[in-house]
Amino acid sequence: MLNKLPSDVEFQRIDQKEFCEAINHGVSNAIGHKGTVDFVNTLCNTNLQANRVEIKAGINDVIYIIVLGFRLEEGKVLSAEEVRKAYREGKVLLVKAVIKKAGVEAEWEAE
Numbered sequence: 001m002l003n004k005l006p007s008d009v010e011f012q013r014i015d016q017k018e019f020c021e022a023i024n025h026g027v028s029n030a031i032g033h034k035g036t037v038d039f040v041n042t043l044c045n046t047n048l049q050a051n052r053v054e055i056k057a058g059i060n061d062v063i064y065i066i067v068l069g070f071r072l073e074e075g076k077v078l079s080a081e082e083v084r085k086a087y088r089e090g091k092v093l094l095v096k097a098v099i100k101k102a103g104v105e106a107e108w109e110a111e
Contacts (some may be wrong), residue, residue, distance in 0.1 A: 006102035009058065011095055015063075019094040020044035022064050030055045036066055037088070038080030057099045065095040 023044045031037040032052030041048055057063055069091045072078070078086070086092045 008100045008102050010098045010100060012098075014094050014096045016043060016094065016097070019064055020046075022062075022096075023048075027062075027064060028055070031066075033077060035077060035079045035081075035083050039083040040066070040083065042080065043087075057097075059099055059101055061099045063097040063099070066099055067093040067095050071094060 008019045017106060020043060023046055029037075029048050029051045030053050031040060031048065032050060034050045040046060051071070055063070066083075068086065068102050074088075083092060
């Protein structure tokens with residue numbers, strides 16, 4: 001959830017090294033599914049616990065996201081092994097999202 005609207009969000013695909021460095025350096029954990037958190041723990045050599053919480057991203061915040069490149073059937077929750085398999089097949093992306101001021105808002109503040 002964005003804390004301030006309007007906002008621009010810049011998405012960038014990142015590699016495992018950048019993702020894991022961020023995860024290992026004090027980001028807040030809001031991973032809500034056990035299979036996903038187990039996947040991250042294996043991928044990044046961490047010991048996170050599932051933490052299904054609401055986050056509010058503000059201007060200049062950075063969010064690291066695991067994106068499935070396919071739609072799950074209704075009610076389906078992936079196991080860690082299913083997420084790992086999809087990742088190996090290139091069907092899971094690691095994404096960095098940076099929250100920025102919207103161009104319109106920046107113009108208003110400049111006046």
